[in-house]
Amino acid sequence: MSSLDLLYGAASPGATRDGTTAKSPRVTLVGAGPGDPGLLTRKGYDALQTADVVFFDELVSPDIIDILPTNVRCIYVGKPNQSASISQADICQQLVSAARGGLKVVRLKGGDPMIFGRTGEELDALRAAGVDVDIVPGITSATGAAASTRISLTHRDYAQQVTFVTAARREGELAEVRGLAGKGRTLVVYMGITRARALTDAFLSDGIDGALPVAIVENATRADERVIITTVAELSIAVAHNDVRSPALFIVGDVVRTYAAADQAAAAEA
Ligand SMILES: C[S@@+](CC[C@H](N)C(=O)[O-])C[C@H]1O[C@@H](n2cnc3c(N)ncnc32)[C@H](O)[C@@H]1O
Known part of the structure; x- marks a missing residue:
């Protein structure tokens, strides 16, 4: 069991923040839009409100992070200026571990996740790990x-x-x-x-x-x-x-x- 598994309680699906139990490991990829929180879609906003953990990168504006409920765990996985401070593989492993731990996981990306957002790589890794993915588009x-x-x-x-x-x-x-x-x-x-x-x-x-x-x-x-x-x-x-x-x-x-x-x-x- 990895340290990430310990962190998220892998293989023992637990209660999510709203008291339900996640059925199968799932990650919701949400487009945060370019910065103005008013530009989040309603579906994206709802996913954030019910998430247990949100992984976000440097393009997500602080104003969006500010609207998250205080009990949502926010984890920064940014790579400022495309630096290798955290690898794509590490991000995927964290997503997989959290989802397998039964948590409601949101991966929040700036703009639209399907436009220059490296979503393809994350999708491949999540699918390969048996994690279901929902995608909520954002305003690019x-x-x-x-x-x-x-x-x-x-x-x-x-x-x-x-x-x-x-x-x-x-x-x-x-x-x-x-x-x-x-x-x-x-x-x-x-x-x-x-x-x-x-x-x-x-x-x-x-x-x-x-x-x-x-x-x-x-x-x-x-x-x-x-x-x-x-x-x-x-x-x-x-x-x-x-x-x-x-x-x-x-x-x-x-x-x-x-x-x-x-x-x-x-x-x-x-
Ligand atoms: C890795 S791409 C991600 C694009 C994002 N998925 C989207 O749909 O907007 C990062 C680039 O998006 C552009 N970008 C993202 N947010 C922006 C903003 N609020 N204002 C201007 N450019 C932005 C910049 O060119 C930035 O270098």
Whole structure:
């Protein structure tokens, strides 16, 4: 029996916090959304309210943790800046041990768990261990940012398609972005802060106009959200100059022009 099994009481399904006994080991994966607790789904909120233990990572905003009942055990399993402080295998083992111990287990992930959330790896590990999984989707940061900045990602005057891309490949190098940005397209780049210079180079060598606008949205939907409007050519300078921190994403494309329009309208009204 491992130390984790001892911690969670493996192989002896016990009473859950609401007095029921879990039937078979089960984990509920919940999307926390981009930060504003009001953006949690009702199903996600209910799962959190009845959980015995919640495993969360660094993208889950403190405001969401604040709404958990005080008797829910919260375990941080974050990997800030993709560091290896806790391995994916360790996280999976903790989930499995807690579920086998009969607890109601929630795995809480930022945004939508199915978008750049490594959910595939956790699903495989949980299934292999005989643990059932429920998935509650969340609002991904791209759509959260679109709402809070009022930049419609598919404004009909500017874009007929939208793509979500991660700047980071598994091995750390820049992901392929050729053909994803430009006329009639909106590209939302996740995990791009440390690759801003490489992104600019990739866009320019793909023939993208350096003047194409980019919105950098930091802490989208949170009280401390920041929006910086720049261009493809100036992207890395804007990131460095404004000391942009994670979490942040880039909206690349002509739709960003509507941010300025919304701003001007608000200023005119004031
Ligand atoms: C590992 S991915 C997880 C994405 C998440 N599953 C989602 O659906 O939003 C992490 C990246 O998501 C983006 N992100 C997550 N939350 C954000 C927020 N509140 N504001 C801006 N970007 C955010 C950032 O690009 C960050 O580097």
